[in-house]
Amino acid sequence: MSAPIIFGITGASGAPYGVRLLQQLVAAEQSVSLIVSSHGLRLLETETTIKSLDDLRESVGGKGWDAYVKTYANEDRGAPPASGSALSAGMVICPCSMGTLSAISVGASRSLIERAADVTLKERRKLVLVTRETPLSAIHLQNMLRLSRAGAVVLPAAPGFYNRPQAISDLVDFVVARVLDQFSIPHMLGKRWNG
Ligand SMILES: Cc1cc2nc3c(=O)[nH]c(=O)nc-3n(C[C@H](O)[C@H](O)[C@H](O)COP(=O)(O)O)c2cc1C
Numbered sequence: 001m002s003a004p005i006i007f008g009i010t011g012a013s014g015a016p017y018g019v020r021l022l023q024q025l026v027a028a029e030q031s032v033s034l035i036v037s038s039h040g041l042r043l044l045e046t047e048t049t050i051k052s053l054d055d056l057r058e059s060v061g062g063k064g065w066d067a068y069v070k071t072y073a074n075e076d077r078g079a080p081p082a083s084g085s086a087l088s089a090g091m092v093i094c095p096c097s098m099g100t101l102s103a104i105s106v107g108a109s110r111s112l113i114e115r116a117a118d119v120t121l122k123e124r125r126k127l128v129l130v131t132r133e134t135p136l137s138a139i140h141l142q143n144m145l146r147l148s149r150a151g152a153v154v155l156p157a158a159p160g161f162y163n164r165p166q167a168i169s170d171l172v173d174f175v176v177a178r179v180l181d182q183f184s185i186p187h188m189l190g191k192r193w194n195g
Pocket residue numbers: 009010011012013014037038039040042043046096097098099100132133
C-alpha cells in the first residue's frame with residue numbers, strides 16, 4: 001500500500017470539510033493516518049452529527065475505514081507520524097485552527113499533530129493547512145507567512161462562487177477539491193473553470 005497521508009482535524013470551524021475530505025481520500029483508496037485533536041472532536045460534535053471516532057468511521061463507511069484509515073491519539077508523540085523515518089505522502093490539517101497554525105509556525109510540537117507537521121516540513125514533504133478564521137490579526141498573517149515561506153501550503157477554507165453553488169455541500173466540495181488537487185488525487189467534485 002502507498003504511504004499514508006497524515007490527516008489532522010483540529011478545532012477550527014469547518015468540521016464538514018474534514019469529514020468530506022476523509023470520505024474522498026478513502027474513496028480514492030488513499031491510506032490515511034488520522035489524528036483528531038480534542039477540540040477537533042468538539043467541533044465535529046458541534047457542526048455535524050458525529051460525536052465520536054466510531055461515528056466518524058460510520059460516516060466514511062466501515063469497510064473503507066478499516067482498509068485505509070489508522071487513527072492515532074494526539075497525545076502520543078511516539079506514534080509513527082512523529083518521525084521522519086516513517087514515510088508519508090504529506091500531511092493535511094483540515095480544518096486548521098489558529099492555535100495549531102501558531103504552534104506549527106514556531107515548531108512547538110506539543111501534540112502529535114504539531115509534531116507531525118513539524119516533521120513534514122523538515123522532510124520537505126507537502127503540508128496543507130486548511131485554515132479558518134476571520135478577520136485575521138497581524139499575528140495570524142505573520143504565522144501564515146512564516147509557514148508559507150517554510151514550504152507549507154496555506155489553503156484557507158474560502159469557497160468560490162463562480163460555479164453558482166446551490167447547496168452547502170457545493171461550498172464544502174469546492175474547498176475539498178482544492179485540497180485533493182494539492183495531492184494530485186483524482187476526483188469528480190465540482191466543475192473546473194474553463195473560461
Ligand atoms: C464552537 C467553536 C468554534 C471555533 N472556531 C474556531 C475557528 O474558526 N478558528 C480557530 O482558529 N479557532 C476556533 N475555535 C477555537 C479553537 O477550537 C481553540 O483555539 C482550540 O484550542 C484549538 O485547539 P486545536 O488546534 O488543538 O484543536 C473554536 C472553538 C469553538 C468551541
